[in-house]
Each structure stands twice: as C-alpha cells, then as structure tokens.
Amino acid sequence: MRPIVVPFFISHLGCPNRCVFCDQEKIAGAKGALPGAEEMAAKISAYRLSSPGREVEVAFYGGTFTSLPREDQASLLGALQPLLAAGSVRSLRLSTRPDAVGAETVAFLQTMKVGTVELGVQSMDEEVLRLSRRGHTAADAERAVRALRQAGIRVGVQLMPGLPGDSAERALASLDRVLALAPSFLRIYPTLVISGTALAESYRAGSYAPQRLGEAVDLCGSMLLAAMRCGVPVVRLGLQPTAELETPGVLLAGPYHPAFGQLVESELFYRLMSQMAAGLAWGSRVSFVAPAGRVSDLVGQGRRNLARLAESCGVTVTRVREDPSLARSRIELEWSEGHKAADLLDLPQVQAL
Numbered sequence: 001m002r003p004i005v006v007p008f009f010i011s012h013l014g015c016p017n018r019c020v021f022c023d024q025e026k027i028a029g030a031k032g033a034l035p036g037a038e039e040m041a042a043k044i045s046a047y048r049l050s051s052p053g054r055e056v057e058v059a060f061y062g063g064t065f066t067s068l069p070r071e072d073q074a075s076l077l078g079a080l081q082p083l084l085a086a087g088s089v090r091s092l093r094l095s096t097r098p099d100a101v102g103a104e105t106v107a108f109l110q111t112m113k114v115g116t117v118e119l120g121v122q123s124m125d126e127e128v129l130r131l132s133r134r135g136h137t138a139a140d141a142e143r144a145v146r147a148l149r150q151a152g153i154r155v156g157v158q159l160m161p162g163l164p165g166d167s168a169e170r171a172l173a174s175l176d177r178v179l180a181l182a183p184s185f186l187r188i189y190p191t192l193v194i195s196g197t198a199l200a201e202s203y204r205a206g207s208y209a210p211q212r213l214g215e216a217v218d219l220c221g222s223m224l225l226a227a228m229r230c231g232v233p234v235v236r237l238g239l240q241p242t243a244e245l246e247t248p249g250v251l252l253a254g255p256y257h258p259a260f261g262q263l264v265e266s267e268l269f270y271r272l273m274s275q276m277a278a279g280l281a282w283g284s285r286v287s288f289v290a291p292a293g294r295v296s297d298l299v300g301q302g303r304r305n306l307a308r309l310a311e312s313c314g315v316t317v318t319r320v321r322e323d324p325s326l327a328r329s330r331i332e333l334e335w336s337e338g339h340k341a342a343d344l345l346d347l348p349q350v351q352a353l
C-alpha cells in the first residue's frame with residue numbers, strides 16, 4: 001500500500017524569481033506560509049486517523065524549499081525528526097529548483113533524512129529555459145540529479161512541454177537528456193496559461209500560443225512511451241484539478257483536461273488496439289482483455305475508443321473484460337478465429353506517434 005501524503009504548500013516561498021508560467025496559489029489553491037510545528041503535528045495526526053494502517057509521507061510542495069533560509073529548513077525538517085524516529089512519519093519529500101541543490105544542501109538533506117526531492121527541471125533546452133525565465137541551465141539540472149542520486153535520495157523530475165520556445169522535438173530531446181540521468185520518477189505537466197502570469201500577458205499579446213489539447217495528448221503519449229521504455233515511472237500527467245484552477249477566469253488557455261492522464265493512456269491503448277485489429281475482416285466482432293483497473297482506459301471517455309475502432313477497422317467490440325494477471329501495459333484481443341496479445345511497448349518509436 002502506498003503511503004498517504006500529508007502535503008504542506010509553501011507557495012513561492014524561497015523562489016528567487018517568478019517563472020513566466022507560474023502562480024502556485026492559483027495552481028494549488030494554497031497561500032505561501034511556513035507551517036509551525038504544532039500545525040504540522042495536528043495535520044499529520046488527522047491524516048493518520050483518517051487512513052489507519054497507512055504509512056505517512058510528509059511533503060513540502062509549491063516553492064523552492066532549499067532556497068528558504070537554512071534555519072527555516074532546519075526548523076521545519078527538525079520538527080519532523082521525532083515523528084520519523086517514532087515511526088509515525090515514514091518519509092520526507094520536498095520540491096525545489098535545480099540551482100538550489102548544491103553539495104552542502106545535499107549533505108543537509110541527508111542529515112535530515114529527506115527521502116525524495118522533486119526537481120522542477122521543466123526543460124533541458126537553454127532557449128526554453130531562458131524564455132521561461134527559469135534562471136538556471138540544463139547543466140544545473142544534470143548536476144542536481146546526479147548529486148541527489150549519489151547521496152541515495154530519490155529524485156523526481158518535473159517537465160513542462162509547451163513552454164515558450166518549445167516544440168515536440170525539443171520536449172522529446174529534453175526528455176531524452178533527463179532519462180539518461182535515470183531519475184526515480186517523472187511528472188509531466190503540459191504548459192497552461194494562468195491569469196496574472198507573464199505567460200498570460202504574452203498569450204494576450206499574441207506572442208505565445210499554447211499547445212492544443214490533441215497535440216499535448218500526442219506529445220505526452222510519446223513521452224510516456226519513452227519513459228516506459230527506460231523503466232522510469234510517470235507518476236502524474238497533467239495538473240491535478242483544483243477548485244481554484246477551475247474557477248472561471250483563472251485558466252486562460254492551454255491543454256487542460258481534468259483527466260488528462262487518462263486521455264493520454266487511452267490514446268495509447270487506442271493505437272495499440274487499432275494495430276491489433278487492423279488485419280481482421282470488416283464486420284468482425286471482438287473482445288479485449290485489459291489489465292487490472294484499465295478497462296476504462298481501453299474503452300475511452302464516452303466509449304470513444306470503441307467508436308473509433310468501429311470506424312477505422314470495422315470491428316465491433318462486444319466486451320472489454322479485466323484480467324488481473326496481465327501486466328499493466330499488456331492487452332489481449334479475442335475473436336471467433338483467434339487470440340493475440342500485445343504490449344504498449346510494441347507501439348512504434350516515439351517519433352512515429
């Protein structure tokens with residue numbers, strides 16, 4: 001069972017500058033303030049009560065934790081040490097920027113038993129980083145990932161396709177450079193235009209055009225396949241829907257969908273299903289077998305994948321059933337004269353998508 005995450009949002013605290021796309025308060029719906037020891041203990045206790053038996057991970061999100069004054073970092077992480085020692089908290093996680101992870105910081109995080117650091121890398125393309133006013137380089141990201149990994153700290157990398165100056169080719173090249181560093185996991189957030197940001201001004205002025213939803217789905221599908229091929233889990237695709245993000249006037253443009261990750265995975269399954277059904281006689285009646293929990297990914301939102309299969313391959317899908325013994329990326333096709341299996345990893349190389 002995965003640990004329950006107790007999140008503390010420190011929106012923009014520690015950030016040395018404001019990146020063009022970012023407004024953490026609107027994205028996460030939380031104002032930036034450092035929690036006190038009592039507040040943290042009370043929230044952890046409430047989470048433990050609501051999910052008895054589950055291990056607890058405490059996470060600091062939404063700012064640049066390792067650029068906070070060191071005494072603030074020590075105070076926050078220090079307050080959690082007794083809970084770690086007692087076993088009421090199993091692990092600590094925080095998010096930060098690549099240029100805020102020097103050798104001394106890594107040693108400090110080790111001392112404080114931080115298990116996971118999430119790095120906002122966003123892109124490995126220098127022009128994209130410059131146009132997004134990130135204030136760090138791709139080399140900073142490489143140094144940070146290597147230093148954290150050498151210290152035995154898990155590293156999650158966040159990427160944002162669709163930033164100013166980005167393209168599908170640049171996003172995939174960024175991903176390749178990140179995958180070469182063997183991060184522990186990835187989060188992929190297609191760029192959205194949030195009101196009040198510099199990107200919103202560029203969008204209004206016509207100098208920035210966000211990706212269309214279909215473009216982002218295709219690109220993120222390619223990115224997901226590339227990560228799968230390297231054995232790096234993608235733990236999140238698309239921003240978490242929040243009431244703040246969905247408040248009218250907050251999200252101005254961009255490839256937002258509340259179930260973006262499912263759109264991406266569903267699209268990959270559609271491609272695999274159509275590849276499997278391509279040779280069958282027009283009018284065939286078939287059924288598919290899905291891994292545990294993935295029937296809806298095969299069927300698609302609004303049964304869209306089944307309708308597309310009927311249109312493109314002429315097959316009628318009479319049933320999609322679940323087989324928990326199937327690997328998560330594997331599916332089977334059954335029809336009156338046969339049976340075959342295939343895997344998402346059988347799909348063409350990323351460039352072909």
Ligand code: SF4
Nearest residue numbers: 015018019022062063
């Ligand atoms: S993207 Fe990260 S570093 Fe940039 S403003 Fe937002 S929280 Fe701060």
